[in-house]
Amino acid sequence: MALWRRFFVSQRGEERPANSPMEYDEKQVGIEVEVAEEPVPEASGIAKIEAVEAVGGRKGRYFLYAGLAMIMMIYELDNSTVGTYRNFASSAFNQLGSLATLNTAASIISAISKPPIAKVSDVLGRGEAYIFTVTCYIVSYTLCASSKTFNMYAGGYVLYSVGQAGTSILNSIIVSDLSSMRSRGFFYNVMYIPFLITPWVSAFIIDSVVNGIGWRWGIGMFAILMPICACWIVITLLFYQRRARQSGLILTERLSVPEFCSRIDLGGVLLLSSGFALVLIPITLAADTPSLWSTPWVDALIAIGGVVLLCLYPYEKYFARHPVVPVRYFRTLSVVVSVALACVDNIGFGCNHTYLYVWSMVSHNFSARDAQFLNYTNSVMQAAAGIATGLLMYRMRTYKWIGVVGAVIRMVGYGVMVRFRTNDSSVAELFIVQLVQGMGSGIIETVLMVAAQIAVSHAELAQVTSLVMLGSYLGNGIGSAIAGAIYTSRLRPRLRLHMGPGADEYEVDKLYKSITGTLPAWGTPARTAVNQAYSDVMGYITIAALAFSAPIIILSIFMPNQKLGDGHNLVQKPPSPEPSSSSSPSPEPEPEPEKPPESGSEATLTPVMDEKRLQRKIEDWLDGHTGDEPDVQ
Template sequence: MDKNENELRQRRDHEQTVFQAQDANDADNSSIMAVDKDSPGVRRIEAIVSTWTIKDRVYFLGALVVMTYARTLAATTMGTYQSHALNDLGEAGRAGMVRTVRQVLTATTLPITAKLSDYVGRTFILCATAVFWIIGPVIVATSNSLGAYMPGFLIYTLGHVCGNILNYALAVDTTTLRNRLFMQFVYIFPSIINVWSSGVIAAKFVNGVGWRWGAGMWSIAAPICTIGVIAVFAWGSFRARRLGLMRGIPSAWGLFTSGKRWVHLFWVMDIPGLFFLAAGLALILLPLSLGGGVAAKWRSAECIVPLVIGVLCLPMFALWEHKWARHPIFPFKHMKDRHVMIILILSFVKSIAGSTRDSYLYFTLIVSFNQGVEGATRINTLEGFAGSVTLIFVAFIVRKYKIVKPLIIAGTVLQIVAQGMLVHFRGGYGKSQLAGLIAGEIIEGIGNGLSSHPSLVAMQAKLGHEHALLLTSCWAVGSQAGGGIAAAISGAIWTQLMPGKLRAGLEAAGVPNAARVAQQVFRSPLTFVKENPPYSVGREAIVPAYRDVQYILCIIGVVLMAVLLPLTFLIDNVSLDDRTTLAKDTESDTSDEPRHLGPNGVDDRRELNTFEDEKRDVPATKT
């Protein structure tokens, strides 16, 4: 009898060991499947926000305002410092190339940042923003060549990308459709202050201690301004854990402790797709912006070969995304919706139109309009100022009437008018020319405030929470890719036409060594302007060149904006109510069933699937 009992006990122990191993493997696999259905970062922020009181929301908005103001002021002044850095390095003609690299980096990192925000969490992205802000400006401030400048500039750009994604994510996380534009206003209202303060700050640094100190300052100031938002998230996370709302949600650290999770993260980030997209954009756009000039390098093999490879990479990207990508960068299921697709096209083409005109506007303002650092910086920010003020009224209109389509159409019409005005007013020392330019910038800003963010909210209205941030990143990718294409177009036009026009003007004015002087002006126009005041022979010889090239850039903007107007009539006239979305939150790309949240705030079905093994640890209820 004892012998039979021992054999039964040994067999039961062996079976229990096998079952435990299978359960552990199934639990790991099912947790990965749960990540597929609803990302841990999304579930974590939902749990945190559910614990917030009115006081917590006030603290959050206050901290967010401080962080956003610092980020937008840094972006505005860093743009001015960049122009002076390129001038001092003798690389002013490569401003289009620098802008192209920035836009390509931004466009290709936005999707991966959005996915990381959903997968790992908002706090991870916030901390990454602070780290990039610390490192980038320091490298920029200590650079002595374009090759040394670019790494720091790109690291700072990554911090800007993370900040943008965080803004989009928090707007979706914390607001309803009717109130979402108020949150967007929180992000862009600093433009109202910056239009007056940024020029003064930039001028004080440029004319005083220098642009290097102005850039390096942000490595200290900007990260400090993120501490408030980090503290709000940390407190909310602590309270959510104490209430049990985090049960079943993997921690950010836990997501990186398993080999399977790393493999899963590789496919979630769609690294092969990102490679094809980044290679395609970079290899097409960079040769366009680098070519031109006196030597017409774009006709050489060093420009033609990258162009050919880049053209091949984009079809490979489309093929990969359509056939093999497990988690495509662009969710094609939602992009088949006409409403969503038109809004993405509007973002893409409007960015090309506006950025083509603005790529060299700072240099045109100083050379052709005789503006100083403060004036040129201020005029460059007028569009954002007008857009921010307009958005206040738009937010109240949307809250009352719940519709955005008429606003989008009106905004597009105003942008076409503004582009036409900027074609006419593109240089001159008189007040009328400057007033016309300023009026055009303000009207452009009003049109942008009426159309840009309202169209984004209209798109988000038709998406579930799980997909809203990813499609929002696609919207931003379209804008940044459009900016990259615009920078390449403007860079190609500028480098191809400007040297010849400068030389022709200088020769016509009888300036000695016209060819050499033309190259000096092309590389460092701000230095030449300091030595040649208005109405001097040299200054008057170069102004027509800047007017003529700026005219071509503005014409491109007018044509592109006019093409967009018919598309705005095809957008759905969605009604924005008090829900966070007009679509059902989906559990996966193939399911339209609503989520079933248990008393702890976590999906009951996910609990059953992912943590089935935990049930065995719960003692049975006595009857």
């Protein structure tokens, strides 16, 4: 039971010396650990996922992989369709100008939801956290599909962002739980393989829905599809957790409400969420006021938000027992650079893509299907480039200079976009630009995620993953805010300029608020004027995105260049063998003949565990080996 006692030991005790048992990596071969401390009766998420592997054996892992594949398929299909429907929903309520505000609010909610959901998954378990996120999905689909006002739709969409953020972080955590740091970049991106297909399928679905049953039914159908696809992984996790509990492998603790709030660091979560909300939401809302940025309440809210964020550091350092943002992360260069890279890279992405869909439909007369193709070309290329980057990292055992190359490619993509955002650009040019941008992002996102995860212990993997994703979503929110500010402040003047002195203000207002049923016929002088106005605004937005690409190169250069080993991370290392030392441990006894592990057997609970045979076969294939090596027991 040594392995399980390690997971239940309190993390708030004395600082342990180097090479203490708590620092050993459970995936290091040949390490037998005995821990003297009394176990804390806590069923952590890490202990539960290890218990699922132990009692389920090979069959349980296959069920887990199948469940992960199912939920990733429906997650990516949802991600490729529901987000697009908001363009039509905003137009239906004559609130297209509020699209950037909605995107910003959703991005902020998504960002600040990840750390607490990661905490919940560590305190209650991965399966229990999935139940919460899927419930948020179902309620949000119902609200959005039945909304009578834009405010009701926006409320449902905000709740949808919680479900989406939670599902995303849980999928990433499980994949990272099961992979070594050398292969993590590859396996992390493999789970996005469905995204190589779903955008193209979803384009036909969206085109059929918006021209047929309507966007409401397009959203409502997921209230049935999501729980059906998610139930597989949830049932698998809960079933094997129950068997592990019956076998005595998981110790259950009844938490009081105050203790539960302390475990998830409710105070830190409130400071983090309210601080960023006070800073970012007013930036977008200010674009709708007559005096724009000179409005006093905007400056006041931003200042208050900054003060709240400054209070987060002392609170986490001196008061939080289980901090949502551990202060030592601020001294870990890999974590700081990774979070900053994720934020800055997604500022450019959010800025460039907020109105890309609308611009392609207006200025290039794309159908809903073709606009969908363009909008997701970047992300599809990002997934493909991420898989290739993971393979390259596996071969080279390093990542820094791969990330620098990705940053340069990303900057080139934005620079070319400034040239090709005109009405005269060909369809091929538009898609090539998105491919180049996606290649750069795929490299950067893979590198920064691995760099952050290997810098912390396995017990903190969920938390650091949530912080990197927090940076990504906050960057996306800032980018949407910038795009929204440019759109709301510049589109009306550009429409008046190109439509001429006699432009009807009512017509200008209609074109600003909605693109459904208000655009002039294609090829007419009026439509040409509208096209030029939208292209001008898109040019301003693209220049802003280009400005944020330079810091990406600088940050990637400052990233540490660690060697990717076969362990789980760089923090947990085995002690160096010293056979000649008198204090060295005695040799291990001769192992017993290999026996197939039975479901629920304690024989599977070695510090090394089973090395995930499926993963090892893939890694052998990547190395070009035949895979005939004996299994590690």
